[in-house]
Amino acid sequence: MFSKRLTGLDFDKDILPIQEVLLSDEYGFEMYEIKHIVNYKPTIFLIEEEYKSHKGIKALKEVLINEFGFDLRKVRNLVVRYPQVLSKTND
Numbered sequence: 001m002f003s004k005r006l007t008g009l010d011f012d013k014d015i016l017p018i019q020e021v022l023l024s025d026e027y028g029f030e031m032y033e034i035k036h037i038v039n040y041k042p043t044i045f046l047i048e049e050e051y052k053s054h055k056g057i058k059a060l061k062e063v064l065i066n067e068f069g070f071d072l073r074k075v076r077n078l079v080v081r082y083p084q085v086l087s088k089t090n091d
Contacts, residue, residue, distance in 0.1 A: 005049065006042055018045045027057065028072055033080045040083035050086070059090045 009015055022029045022044070029037075037044050043056065050056025057079065064070040064078075078085060 005046060009045065015045055018047055021047065022057075027061070028076055029080075033076070036080060037083045037086075041086045044083075044086060054089045056086055060085065060088070063090045 019034065021027065022034055023031065034044070043050060047056060047058050051058040060079070061072075061075055064075050065072065
């Protein structure tokens with residue numbers, strides 16, 4: 001079931017721009033990977049909101065790449081294989 005935070009999102013104004021960010025070189029996801037992640041963790045579309053609570057793709061990327069030296073490909077593979085990792089805080 002979708003989170004109440006997701007039900008108020010407008011497809012054209014909210015979802016599509018975030019999808020473009022996820023497909024860009026900044027994150028490097030493929031469309032089929034995004035579809036897989038959304039099946040388990042639709043809150044991936046709440047990039048900024050999740051980041052404020054120290055979780056989500058942006059926080060995960062910050063911790064794993066900036067602090068631990070992972071490359072983007074490994075972070076992307078981790079998220080695709082285990083979408084639940086997006087719920088973890090960066091603490």
